[in-house]
Amino acid sequence: MEKKKSFTIYDLARKLNYSPSTISRALKNHHSISEKTIKIVKKAAEEEGYRPNILAASLRNNQSKTIGVLVTRINRPFISSLISGIENAASKEGYNILISQSNDIYKNEVASAKALFDSRVCGIIASLGMETESINHFKQFSKMNIPVVFVDRVPADFKSYTVVIDNYTAAFNATTHLIEQGCKRIAHFAGAQHLNVYQDRKKGYTDALIENGIAVDESLIITMKTLSSEEGETATTRLMQAATPPDGIFCSNDTTAVSAILTLKKMGIKIPEEVAVIGFNDDPISSIVEPALSTVSHPAIEMGELCTQRILQHVLKKDDTPKIAERSVLDTHLIIRASSTRKNA
């Protein structure tokens, strides 16, 4: 069955014997329309159930009130909270959210970027996929002066807005904490090194070791492709079966950290006495696992809100695309729980 056609300002105009332009202006309290007319029009609009056609308005104005969001996987704790923050801040200002996920596949990411562009979003917020090395698919936005905000996983050199946490310092502090707890041989579960977040976390880790006079042992650094629990289990097993196993592990995410804890327990290794573990993200599971996982807070909702603010700021002020990457760095803090708290420390 055909979709019924909707009630428009033309219908309203005909009904009230006004011109469509008067209706349009009346509905938005234009000063050149009399109070009386405005009242009449609004009343009739209400009665007839008039609803504006945003598509038409966007087309005419050449600007939608829709923000595109491009992420890897919606159903991950950090991402879903990020989106939640984006949505809250956006809907408060009357903006909509168009969402697309790449499932960490580069081809999808490119296609999604194109789709969002075609939908004429007024700005785009993106967190890069694991496979992403080139970011040409974001240039179309910049060319049209549509603001791009990269969040969390950001490219190295793209003239845009970025919203990140200080991964380096967070990792440095996490590692230092392990050292303070008496760990001498600290392993690291690193993520894909072409992504800034994992690169920075690794650097923070190595620098903390060096600062404390501990030599970096490459055999203790396990670089993973996806930081999945399977990879975490494999890595933990391998590490612990080595001649000189570690007494601490700093994991680049909570998934692998929890996996490490479960694996260690299965092996009968005491946490944190024999091996202390610290993760990253503060996912819900981190406070449930036993012993509870020490980790680094990741202010997802706040980051999301900030992303939206960046977009709105650009759109409302009609700023030009930043000439350089304009970074916002949010604070994180260590969350110390049982998995890294040694009784005698």
Place this chain on the structure above:
Amino acid sequence: MEKKKSFTIYDLARKLNYSPSTISRALKNHHSISEKTIKIVKKAAEEEGYRPNILAASLRNNQSKTIGVLVTRINRPFISSLISGIENAASKEGYNILISQSNDIYKNEVASAKALFDSRVCGIIASLGMETESINHFKQFSKMNIPVVFVDRVPADFKSYTVVIDNYTAAFNATTHLIEQGCKRIAHFAGAQHLNVYQDRKKGYTDALIENGIAVDESLIITMKTLSSEEGETATTRLMQAATPPDGIFCSNDTTAVSAILTLKKMGIKIPEEVAVIGFNDDPISSIVEPALSTVSHPAIEMGELCTQRILQHVLKKDDTPKIAERSVLDTHLIIRASSTRKNA
């Protein structure tokens, strides 16, 4: 700075000395355009980086390829997986997803529904909020023959599509399982009773008791407003301090179930020996908590995909809005873990 205006079919037409209509048809391989022309047009479009303006097309066709999604909170495991399923199925068919969350506030839900309507979505997928009792804000869609799919938390009597699981049977089976494990006094953490899911779960629980010759003890049924972990803790404490505490708890969600487990452990009560616990949803935390939580699978991704299919089916076939609620009921299954497995059972 102003947004640059984009390259349109008019620009292309001028450049190639064709009319805009020819360009439009050529781009979609219309039969009345010669192969040669099609090739020329497509080549030029590619070179010039032409991108269609979906807003214009949608306006003209009076139908967007955008599906609206209205949920309570994006950052909840079930919801985010649901959205993930919706998105995957939609993007595969070239449809976009517009998301809005109500934060379980009725006023927001109404506003979001309105916003999605104004955006001219081609269909809407919704899961009702805790406060929602009236669903008039969805009637505008039906009136325009825009398909509405309610998922999980669905209204009792709305002529639309619904995608649900068989909460009654799942609850019945979960409760029966506890009985089989030797539980005699089974408590129930119930959710808001105006929502079908919680109502059905409660009914499944009571019917299982009755079927097994166990009297329903109202004092063992705790009805919660939001099924939060705080409520779970309070309820658990209260129950266990009563004269005749329960020896089993069937919780309407995993959040309260995990909360119950943690509280019981804190009280020094053995799980499952003294109290067996079973939850609902199979959230990630359920397999991490110790003892691991028995629960009911909730096929979130699959449900999301099905929701999208319902929308597309309607839109593509131009079906009329269903005269009655057209239900899709998905299977769930018990996931038996340690929290309900008694050694001697």
Place this chain on the structure above:
DNA sequence: GAAAATTAAACAATCGATTGCGTTAAATTG
């Protein structure tokens, strides 16, 4: 070779809201 049929492309209206400019009538001014 003229009429009919087919092919290829142009014309022009349309979707609904917006807005610069023009018009009319009422109000103000000197």
Place this chain on the structure above:
DNA sequence: CAATTTAACGCAATCGATTGTTTAATTTTC
């Protein structure tokens, strides 16, 4: 009271893609 403002509203173009209807050119048919 004529001249000028001001107030209130209408006209018509515009945004970009789509599509029913024509038109023009080419091919086929007898």
